Structures are given as structure tokens and as C-alpha cells.
Amino acid sequence: xxxxxxKPHRKRIMHLDDVRSIGVIAHGLTDTEQITLSQFTxxxxxxxxxxxxxxxxxxxxxxxxxxxxxxxxxxQLFTSYHYDVLIDTTxxxxxxxxxVTLNASSSLRVGYGGTPPATAPGTSADKPAPKAYLNxxxxxxxxxxxxxxxxxxxxxxxxxxxxxKS
Numbered sequence: 001x002x003x004x005x006x007k008p009h010r011k012r013i014m015h016l017d018d019v020r021s022i023g024v025i026a027h028g029l030t031d032t033e034q035i036t037l038s039q040f041t042x043x044x045x046x047x048x049x050x051x052x053x054x055x056x057x058x059x060x061x062x063x064x065x066x067x068x069x070x071x072x073x074x075x076q077l078f079t080s081y082h083y084d085v086l087i088d089t090t091x092x093x094x095x096x097x098x099x100v101t102l103n104a105s106s107s108l109r110v111g112y113g114g115t116p117p118a119t120a121p122g123t124s125a126d127k128p129a130p131k132a133y134l135n136x137x138x139x140x141x142x143x144x145x146x147x148x149x150x151x152x153x154x155x156x157x158x159x160x161x162x163x164x165k166s
Contacts (some may be wrong), residue, residue: 011045011138012107014084016160019064020121022051023083027090028058033149037089040153054078056096069099079104086110087156088137091147098136111136114143 009048022044029037041051056070062073078100086106090097101109141155 004048009109009138010107011109013099013163014048014107014160015163015165016157017165019049019084019160021081021083021085022049023078023081023086023088023104023106024051024053024099025086025088026055027094027096027102029055029089029149030122032087036150036153049084052078052081052083054100068095070096075100075103082106084108085156085160087153088112089149089152108139109137110139110141110156112143112147113137113140114145114147 002103017038024037024041026033037053041053044051056073056074063071075084081104083104083106086101086104088097088101088109088111091112097111101111139156139159141152141159143151143155145151
């Protein structure tokens with residue numbers, strides 16, 4: 001992970017109207033979160049953005065290597081594209097999201113740095129995301145309430161609308 005963090009990354013933030021490609025990294029979404037992500041994808045597609053998702057289902061050990069990181073063949077299709085915005089929806093101490101983020105090409109890396117959901121693996125309501133996120137993500141959405149995917153995605157869109165158009 002340390003080698004991936006120091007790899008050069010040319011960040012570029014752009015107004016939402018200029019975003020043409022979005023990558024979404026997910027792990028073990030609930031049914032409600034699946035619906036939220038589907039609505040987000042539909043909304044962004046209607047705005048002219050292509051959205052690709054990589055999701056690691058719960059208990060998908062065959063997709064992970066002996067270190068608990070996603071295998072290259074699982075990530076290959078997703079990481080073969082460049083994204084204007086890459087959104088990591090994972091929280092807490094989950095290494096899957098940051099690892100895929102660091103292996104994907106993107107102009108803007110977005111992560112969540114607030115209170116994770118109490119139900120997330122390896123997290124508790126009082127355990128914020130690690131400070132190492134500061135070296136991975138270009139934009140970190142902080143939250144002081146338990147993580148909700150709908151609020152997180154809405155916050156990202158609100159910030160991208162605030163960016164001055166080029």
C-alpha cells in the first residue's frame with residue numbers, strides 16, 4: 001500500500017457538468033444501498049456521465065489474495081479505465097476501497113472520513129477513518145453522523161456543483 005500511495009497522481013477537480021466518467025467502489029452493500037447506488041447511476045447517466053462500479057460482495061474470499069486484498073483479475077476490468085471522479089464508498093478499516101482507489105486511474109479520488117456504520121466489518125460508531133486516507137484521497141467527505149450512502153453521494157454532488165466552471 002505504501003508503494004501505491006507514493007505513485008504520482010495528477011489530481012484535477014472539475015465542475016459536475018464536466019464530469020464524463022465516474023467509478024464507484026463498493027463492498028457489501030445493503031439492499032437499500034444498492035437501490036441508492038442504482039438511483040445515483042441512473043441520475044448521472046441522464047446527466048451524460050458513464051458510471052462503472054466494482055463491488056466486492058460479503059464473504060467473497062475467492063476474490064481476495066492471502067493478504068485480504070482484491071486479486072488483480074477481479075480488479076482488471078474496472079481499473080483499465082480512467083475516471084474523472086472515483087468514489088470509494090467503503091468506510092472504516094476496510095483496505096479493499098483504498099487499494100482499488102490506488103490501483104485505478106482517476107482525476108479526483110473521493111473518500112469518506114467520518115463515522116462509519118456500526119454494522120461495517122471491523123468498525124464501531126466511535127472509530128473514524130484512518131489518517132492514512134489523507135494520502136489517498138483528494139476530497140474527503142467528513143461526517144459526524146453514522147455513514148449513509150445517500151448523504152455521502154449527495155454531498156459529493158453538492159461539492160462538485162460548487163466548483164467554478166472552466
